[in-house]
Every structure is written in C-alpha cells, then in structure tokens.
Amino acid sequence: MVIRLENAIWDRLQEDWDKPVLWWSEEWWTGQKLGELTIECKKKLEDEGFGKGHRLAVMMPNSPMVLALSLAVWSLGGAIVPINTKAGVPTSIGILELVDPFAVVLGAEMEDLEQALTEHSLTWCLSPLDAPFTAIAGRPSLAGKEDLAVIFATSGTTGLPKAVPLSHGNLMHNAQTVFKELTELKEGDILLNVLPNFHSFGFTVAGLMPLICGMKQTVLPSFMPPHKTLETICVSQTNVLIIVPTMLTFLTSSIDHGAPCPKGVKLIVSGGDRLNVQLDKKVKDYFGVGALEGYGLTECSPVVCVNPSYERRKLGTVGPFISGYEWRLTNEAKEDVTLKREGILWVRGASVTSEYFRDPDKSADRFDGDWFNTGDYVRIDNEGYVQILDRVTDIIIVGGFNVYPQEVEAILQTHPAVEQAIVVGIPHQVNGEVPKAFVKKTQGMDLTQREVIEFCKKHLAHYKVPRSVEFMDTFPLSNTGKVLRRLLKKEACTRS
Structure with missing residues (x-):
C-alpha cells in the first residue's frame, strides 16, 4: 500500500x-x-x-x-x-x-x-x-x-x-529515492527552496523531500536579487543548494561584485539545463564544491538521473538512473536501438505518470503502455551514466525553464500586423538559450522589433519573450510546405 x-x-x-x-x-x-x-x-x-x-x-x-x-x-x-x-x-x-x-x-x-x-x-x-x-x-x-x-x-x-x-506514489518514490541515492545528503541538512513551486524540480526536491526525509528548508519567495539570496543562505546556514545553472551564474557574479560567499555549502545539485563545465570550476572555487548534475522531466516527478556523489560524478553527464527506472532506446521510427546505447530515451517506473490529464491524444503520442518517451536523444556509457546529446523536440530551455516555440508563435500571431511567426532558440551566455522570433508582417502594415517585444511582454512570462526579432518576406519551406525551422535556427545561431 x-x-x-x-x-x-x-x-x-x-x-x-x-x-x-x-x-x-x-x-x-x-x-x-x-x-x-x-x-x-x-x-x-x-x-x-x-x-x-x-x-x-x-x-x-x-x-x-x-x-x-x-x-x-x-x-x-x-x-x-x-x-x-x-x-x-x-x-x-x-x-x-x-x-x-x-x-x-x-x-x-x-x-x-x-x-x-x-x-x-x-x-x-x-x-x-x-x-x-x-x-x-x-x-x-x-x-x-x-x-x-x-x-x-x-x-x-x-x-x-x-x-x-x-x-x-510517484512523488513519494522520487523524493525518497533521491534522498537515498544522493549519498552526501543527511537528515538535518538545510536545503535552499527557491526554485518556483510550479517547477517540478523545486516542488519535489526542494519542497517535499525535506519534509518527507527529515531535513530543513530555507524558503525564499524569489531568487532575485541574487545578493539577497546569498545573504539568506549565510544567515540561515543553508548547506545544500537545489538550483539551475543560470542561478549559479548569477550567484558567482554577485560574489564577484561584493556579495557574501557562503562557507558552509556541502552539496550543490543542478538540474533543469545543461551544466557548463567551466561554470562548475568557478562554482567550486567559490563554494568549495562543484555541482552534481542531474536530469529529469515533469512526467517523471521529476528526477530520472543524477550524479550520486562527488566521488562518483562524471562531469558532462547527468549521472546514472536512480533506482526504480527501466530504460530503452529507439530511433525516430520507434525501432529498438538499446544495444547501440544511443538513441531516443524511453523510461518506465514508479516515478513516471501514466498519462496527461484529460488528454488521450497527447497521452497516446508520448506513452506506449507504461513506457514514456522523454523526447531526448541520449548516449549511455558502460557504467550507466547518461549524456544528453540533443532534444528531439524544439523546446527552448531558458535558465532551466521550458519555452515552447509554438506557444510564443500563437501569441505573436494574435498581433494584427503579424501574418506568420517562427520562434527558435539561440545560444545565450547566461541563460543557455533565449528565444528569437522570425516574423512575416501582414501586408501593408508596419511593425518594429520593439513593438513585437513589448507586445510579448504583455502576454507572456518574461523568460518566454523573444530577445530579438528578424523580419522575413518568406520562410524556407520543405516540399510539403512545412517551414524548415532547423534552417532558421542554424542561420540565427550563426549570427548570434
């Protein structure tokens, strides 16, 4: 039971x-x-x-x-x-x-x-x-x-x-297993709970896990400004940071500008986006420890993999699967390629949901029985450590938060001067990626980049707002008339 x-x-x-x-x-x-x-x-x-x-x-x-x-x-x-x-x-x-x-x-x-x-x-x-x-x-x-x-x-x-x-059962399994397998974690540790509660990583690992497993938590309503977060970490004697890489960038930058550097941090767990190896070195110089990188998805409560300790971590990987997961790999035709140890990752286990809420169509698209398609292309080494190679989908990850291009496009296309819009992610030094919009104007109407961005700010969360806009007369199309998003992304990344 x-x-x-x-x-x-x-x-x-x-x-x-x-x-x-x-x-x-x-x-x-x-x-x-x-x-x-x-x-x-x-x-x-x-x-x-x-x-x-x-x-x-x-x-x-x-x-x-x-x-x-x-x-x-x-x-x-x-x-x-x-x-x-x-x-x-x-x-x-x-x-x-x-x-x-x-x-x-x-x-x-x-x-x-x-x-x-x-x-x-x-x-x-x-x-x-x-x-x-x-x-x-x-x-x-x-x-x-x-x-x-x-x-x-x-x-x-x-x-x-x-x-x-x-x-x-999903959340209980995930919280208890993560606590057990992050071997540096102990009862009585004080975790930083600053990742937003609508983010499953924050809700489960920083909020629920301490309550279930006998740890304390430092609750902050906002990460910004980072120097205040650092001051609170020091005063509360927080010793475990649950965080995304962008936040680590802000914290180290704040320390560079005179904010206090906590001396008692014993463990940093990073998720939500890829951890830059150079950033890890700087984090270790400041906090005395680097980051244990992990990987998860909301559908998995969320943790799927994590480097279990500093002794066993492999930089550049998200660690091995936590206990309770089975995995397999397929190609885009859903043919099994598990023995090749590289492909699209499917998982099942006690942490994995069984469906999307009241949405049989989306459920059928991502679930095959109790197997869930993560949509991520991975490589798994002989010791079971996972490396995320690419995203099969077009999701843009801004500072650890998912931005879905078609959501931004749908908002853009409610503007009367926008005939069509395509949004892609481009590299960003701090946030990992940021959205860029390619816009085709409605014939006979004027529109500026500033007007597009201000319009988005009124209708979207700040991290979803395009940082730049490029106007197009036509979009590159496939033989079937589909916009070739990858060509726009390649062009945008080349210019960035």
Whole structure:
C-alpha cells in the first residue's frame, strides 16, 4: 500500500513539533507552526465543501502557505495545482479551464488575472503567504482520482495547455529515492527552496523531500536579487543548494561584485539545463564544491538521473538512473536501438505518470503502455551514466525553464500586423538559450522589433519573450510546405 504524502509529512512534523523545519522571513518555523497553519487551511477548505478528487490551484511564490495548502488539500483527498504567476492571462486561463479547479488561491493582487478569472466563472481568493486566507468560495467541479497529488501545468508544444498528473506514489518514490541515492545528503541538512513551486524540480526536491526525509528548508519567495539570496543562505546556514545553472551564474557574479560567499555549502545539485563545465570550476572555487548534475522531466516527478556523489560524478553527464527506472532506446521510427546505447530515451517506473490529464491524444503520442518517451536523444556509457546529446523536440530551455516555440508563435500571431511567426532558440551566455522570433508582417502594415517585444511582454512570462526579432518576406519551406525551422535556427545561431 502506498503511503500518502500528508501522512508521511505529518509524522515527520510531529517528530519535529518543537524543532525548526523551515526558514521564512528571517526566522525559523517549528513543526508546530507549520502544522497549525495546515490545520487552519484544512478547516477552511472543508467548511467550503472542498473534498475528495477536487483540485485547488495556487498562484503564489514559494512560501509556508504553499506547503500548508498542499498538506491540507491532500488531507482532504484532493490535489494541488501550482501555476506560474507570470504565465500571462491567456495561458493561465487555458490551464485553469483544463484542470477545472475548485478555486484559485492568489498570493498577490493581479488585476488583469482577477478580472479574467471572474469572466470565466473561476472562483478565487487572495491569501497571505504565511497565514490563512479569510474566506474562499469554491465551485462544483468534476472529481478526479483520489490518489492524484499534484498537477503540474504547462503549455504543450502546440501552444495548448498540457497538464501532468502525479500521484502520491510517484512523488513519494522520487523524493525518497533521491534522498537515498544522493549519498552526501543527511537528515538535518538545510536545503535552499527557491526554485518556483510550479517547477517540478523545486516542488519535489526542494519542497517535499525535506519534509518527507527529515531535513530543513530555507524558503525564499524569489531568487532575485541574487545578493539577497546569498545573504539568506549565510544567515540561515543553508548547506545544500537545489538550483539551475543560470542561478549559479548569477550567484558567482554577485560574489564577484561584493556579495557574501557562503562557507558552509556541502552539496550543490543542478538540474533543469545543461551544466557548463567551466561554470562548475568557478562554482567550486567559490563554494568549495562543484555541482552534481542531474536530469529529469515533469512526467517523471521529476528526477530520472543524477550524479550520486562527488566521488562518483562524471562531469558532462547527468549521472546514472536512480533506482526504480527501466530504460530503452529507439530511433525516430520507434525501432529498438538499446544495444547501440544511443538513441531516443524511453523510461518506465514508479516515478513516471501514466498519462496527461484529460488528454488521450497527447497521452497516446508520448506513452506506449507504461513506457514514456522523454523526447531526448541520449548516449549511455558502460557504467550507466547518461549524456544528453540533443532534444528531439524544439523546446527552448531558458535558465532551466521550458519555452515552447509554438506557444510564443500563437501569441505573436494574435498581433494584427503579424501574418506568420517562427520562434527558435539561440545560444545565450547566461541563460543557455533565449528565444528569437522570425516574423512575416501582414501586408501593408508596419511593425518594429520593439513593438513585437513589448507586445510579448504583455502576454507572456518574461523568460518566454523573444530577445530579438528578424523580419522575413518568406520562410524556407520543405516540399510539403512545412517551414524548415532547423534552417532558421542554424542561420540565427550563426549570427548570434
């Protein structure tokens, strides 16, 4: 029988009832303080009719409230849906209509979103980040599976919403296994919880894992400015950083400009994007340790591979598979090429979801029975260490966050002066990649690069906004009339 998350976490909180469990706003919270906030949230939700199979959406920065709401929702048999507060109104509404929440909890006043929620008959309330909301009016919603714990919502490669449902068993397995196999981790360690909660890496590894496995966490609502993050790491004596490479770049740069350099960091775990070997050397010079690189996907709760220790790490790889995974490799025709140890990676195991939420078409496209197609082209050495060679899809990864070109293109093409738009990723020294847009103007209409970028800023999260725009009269086409995106990307990368 699978242990539910709230039961495992509640048992730990009771053990640590008088001990510190999380750092927030310049002070330590005990298990009792987080437990009492959870109980208050549970009562308010229950009084309003929230129950088994319901879903509660949260649009809040990292905070004690996100953790307390998650525990409260699970205790009532429901699921939590963390959503990016800066996703843009069209994307947010599309995701919310797909997951059909009982209500939406907002952490700050967002006038445009509040109006849109009301117009689409979605109920919502404002809440402090460390105290219960005063009231919430939920709405009837179609109940889902009771073992469903979290739905991570994102935009699919078609620009339409995609939702990844993860069960209690998925998340419990991933958190416990990562704790066991990162051999430097110990009970009592203090982890940095600054990766956004709508990012599965942050939610599971930095948020859930400490609560389940007896560690503490330093909760920050924002990574920026980096010098403040460094100051908090020092004051809270955080010794484990869960982070993406872009953040490491910002931290080392801040130290160069006079920010304090933490002396007690014993472990850095990096994921979300490829780790630059030169950056690892600089990180080791500053923090005394390099980074253990890992790899994961939201559909896998998320960790698939990780370098298990400094003694066993192989720079340039994402480490071996964590326990509980089976893997195979195919070519693009789905023919098995596992013996060649290079190809498109498929996985299955206890951490892997079984489907996309209420989307049989997308599910059929990526799942074959209980096998999941990661969409990544990899090489696996004789010791089982994985190297990510390329992405089969066109996803652009900006500072560890996925940007789906067709989502950006769909927004661009709502502008009256844009006839057609193609978005590709180009290399960037800090973020790894950034979007670039190729735009064909509507005949007879004028449009500047600045106007395109400002338009995107109003409708997209900041990391999805194209950094540059190039206007085209025609696009290169294949024999079937499909735009040859790879030629545009090659041309853009050559110029960058």
